[in-house]
Amino acid sequence: MFEQVVVSGLTVGAIYALIAIGFTIVFSTVRVVNFAHGEFVMAGGVLYAWLAIVHQVPIAIAIPAAIVGCVLIAWLSYELCLAGMDKDNHIAQVMVTLGLGITIKGVAQVFVGKDTQFPPPFTSGSPLALGSVSISQQSLWIVGSLAVLLGLLWALLQKTRVGKGMRAVAINHYAAVLMGISPKRAAIIAFALAGLIGGAAGAALAPVASAHYDNGIFLGIKGFAAAILGGLGNPVGAVIGGLILGLTESLTAGYVSSVYKDAVSLVLLLAILLSRPQGLLGRPLPAKL
Amino acid sequence: MEKPMEITAGSPATRAAAKPGRFGIALSGDRKLTIVLMVLLPVCALLATNSFYKSVLVSSMINSIAAVGLCLMLGFAGQISIGQAAFYGLGAYVTAYLTNRFGLQPVVAVALGSAIAMAVGWGISRPLSRLHEHYLAMATLAFGIIMYIVFANARPLTGGLDPGTSVGKFAILGFDLSTMDRYFWVVWAALGFAALIAGNVAATQVGRSLLAVKMSAPAAASVGIDVVRAKAFVFAIGAFLTGLSGGLYAYFARSFNATTFGIGYSIELLMMVVLGSLTRVSGAIVGAFIITILPVVFEHFEDYKTLVFGITMVLIMKFMPSGLVEGVFGLGARLLRRKGI
Numbered sequence: 257m258f259e260q261v262v263v264s265g266l267t268v269g270a271i272y273a274l275i276a277i278g279f280t281i282v283f284s285t286v287r288v289v290n291f292a293h294g295e296f297v298m299a300g301g302v303l304y305a306w307l308a309i310v311h312q313v314p315i316a317i318a319i320p321a322a323i324v325g326c327v328l329i330a331w332l333s334y335e336l337c338l339a340g341m342d343k344d345n346h347i348a349q350v351m352v353t354l355g356l357g358i359t360i361k362g363v364a365q366v367f368v369g370k371d372t373q374f375p376p377p378f379t380s381g382s383p384l385a386l387g388s389v390s391i392s393q394q395s396l397w398i399v400g401s402l403a404v405l406l407g408l409l410w411a412l413l414q415k416t417r418v419g420k421g422m423r424a425v426a427i428n429h430y431a432a433v434l435m436g437i438s439p440k441r442a443a444i445i446a447f448a449l450a451g452l453i454g455g456a457a458g459a460a461l462a463p464v465a466s467a468h469y470d471n472g473i474f475l476g477i478k479g480f481a482a483a484i485l486g487g488l489g490n491p492v493g494a495v496i497g498g499l500i501l502g503l504t505e506s507l508t509a510g511y512v513s514s515v516y517k518d519a520v521s522l523v524l525l526l527a528i529l530l531s532r533p534q535g536l537l538g539r540p541l542p543a544k545l
Numbered sequence: 546m547e548k549p550m551e552i553t554a555g556s557p558a559t560r561a562a563a564k565p566g567r568f569g570i571a572l573s574g575d576r577k578l579t580i581v582l583m584v585l586l587p588v589c590a591l592l593a594t595n596s597f598y599k600s601v602l603v604s605s606m607i608n609s610i611a612a613v614g615l616c617l618m619l620g621f622a623g624q625i626s627i628g629q630a631a632f633y634g635l636g637a638y639v640t641a642y643l644t645n646r647f648g649l650q651p652v653v654a655v656a657l658g659s660a661i662a663m664a665v666g667w668g669i670s671r672p673l674s675r676l677h678e679h680y681l682a683m684a685t686l687a688f689g690i691i692m693y694i695v696f697a698n699a700r701p702l703t704g705g706l707d708p709g710t711s712v713g714k715f716a717i718l719g720f721d722l723s724t725m726d727r728y729f730w731v732v733w734a735a736l737g738f739a740a741l742i743a744g745n746v747a748a749t750q751v752g753r754s755l756l757a758v759k760m761s762a763p764a765a766a767s768v769g770i771d772v773v774r775a776k777a778f779v780f781a782i783g784a785f786l787t788g789l790s791g792g793l794y795a796y797f798a799r800s801f802n803a804t805t806f807g808i809g810y811s812i813e814l815l816m817m818v819v820l821g822s823l824t825r826v827s828g829a830i831v832g833a834f835i836i837t838i839l840p841v842v843f844e845h846f847e848d849y850k851t852l853v854f855g856i857t858m859v860l861i862m863k864f865m866p867s868g869l870v871e872g873v874f875g876l877g878a879r880l881l882r883r884k885g886i
Contacts, residue, residue, distance in 0.1 A: 283679075289682070337863060341863060345867075347625075347823065348819070348866035351816065351819045351858070351862040352858075352859055352863055354815075354816065355855050355856075355857075355859035355861075355862055356859055357855070358854055358855030359858075359859060360855070362850075362851035362852025362853070362854070362855050362856075365848060473809075477690070481683060481686075484679065484683040515694070515698050516698070518694060519691045519694040519695070522687040522690055522691050523691065525683070526687050526688070529680055529684050530672050530675065530684075533675050533676050533677070533680055534680070535680070
């Protein structure tokens with residue numbers, strides 16, 4: 257049973273990690289905790305279900321289409337709402353993202369509907385059996401997407417001009433501007449990436465955990481918790497945070513009580529925050545004067 | 546002190562340092578606005594023709610008390626909390642439990658409920674004082690969710706999600722105050738009390754030290770402010786007011802379950818405070834009314850309710866980033882200037 261619990265914990269953890277990466281990318285380039293991010297993930301699942309079930313679009317088209325939809329939503333979110341706001345008024349920006357999240361939820365409710373739906377898994381087939389452990393194909397897709405997207409993100413941030421520009425903006429906004437890097441462009445790319453990764457996470461999760469317009473807040477909180485746990489602004493931290501959170505939940509549900517699984521993982525989060533206020537991999541916060 | 550602090554014009558500290566008025570009492574603009582609101586409320590209650598409007602009014606006032614508490618924490622001391630629903634729930638459950646189990650007078654039960662919420666607020670502030678900004682937001686969020694899970698599952702004490710808890714009628718020494726007309730005055734008095742506390746905090750040295758902590762904790766420490774104590778103070782008072790609001794809610798709803806005290810309420814409170822004004826107590830009250838009443842107004846839109854609410858939020862925060870009260874004041878000032886007055 258232990259192996260089975262670990263496998264399901266890693267699957268859930270991979271989803272949290274994917275969501276956390278979106279938080280982290282946006283935070284490091286725009287310096288805003290995007291509370292609408294959970295809704296991007298929800299949109300990924302809901303759009304995929306809407307295309308695949310209601311419109312009978314083949315899976316191979318529905319998945320990329322849902323992800324592209326999420327990228328568009330994320331891009332529009334930045335362009336229409338956050339662009340042009342006072343950079344230093346964090347609380348107003350956070351509130352705009354909260355309002356944005358409610359708006360996206362409202363759009364989903366009106367245009368897609370309120371039904372809970374289970375879209376088809378990416379590939380149908382019997383679960384893989386490894387000794388006593390059985391792994392569903394969708395779990396493989398989820399963990400696989402995390403590995404592939406993380407690799408692509410690493411390549412983007414380390415090897416391309418665009419990615420280097422984003423890192424420069426993250427390190428020092430003003431110095432980046434002086435070097436001719438457009439922070440606005442970096443912000444748009446950050447949001448588009450968050451939409452892409454979040455949308456992919458949502459679409460991959462929907463066949464297992466349903467697609468519903470009200471799922472966003474829950475997913476967002478889990479992703480935010482994972483990002484904070486690993487240290488906000490650090491993609492590797494986000495992945496580690498997500499996996500720890502997923503494993504803790506799964507082990508608690510398996511061995512203690514499924515009712516208190518969220519409480520136990522959050523107590524762990526609090527314990528880590530109190531001993532390391534900057535998260536596991538975060539840099540120590542300089543005292544602000 | 547002639548010049549309390551070098552702060553940008555219009556900050557609470559400069560506003561609080563109002564000149565003594567005709568009666569020798571110094572009233573800041575914020576306090577005047579709060580008094581106007583407190584006078585307007587009974588007028589609204591008189592004009593509210595049916596009991597539904599009256600109950601919306603009372604629930605707005607209950608939310609206002611909690612919003613005033615968060616306004617002190619976030620607006621004055623810069624301590625963000627996304628876990629206020631925990632204190633709200635503590636106030637409500639302790640009040641209900643004490644009344645049902647020990648048959649305490651409702652007023653005593655509400656007072657004890659708020660006191661326990663306050664003790665918990667003080668207790669968590671000590672460890673939390675190490676955390677800043679987003680990390681503090683996450684920690685309070687986690688605290689709120691943990692408390693919600695406890696409320697929902699500690700069924701012997703709270704009734705959980707189903708069947709929930711119910712309390713009797715609100716009465717003082719046997720005098721029934723539970724009708725909406727009478728309960729209005731109970732809540733009105735409590736809101737006045739909350740606004741008085743908050744106004745006093747804002748206008749005195751305590752409030753100025755909170756502002757200093759908000760601007761820079763190390764700088765505040767360097768001029769002799771005990772930062773940890775200041776944070777503990779504001780957490781305690783914020784939790785106290787939110788607990789008070791929860792206790793009053795218990796007698797307002799009479800029957801409630803754990804869903805009321807979820808993360809949604811914490812976020813709503815945050816919206817109230819930011820939407821009204823971060824730096825004015827009156828702003829918190831205005832914000833609480835807007836956030837409580839908007840969904841009722843949008844009720845006719847049915848499925849479009851969430852969408853319209855979200856768009857309204859985005860528009861207000863994008864175009865009036867320092868809150869509606871500030872925004873309206875700014876707009877008025879600009880119009881007057883244009884007319885050359």
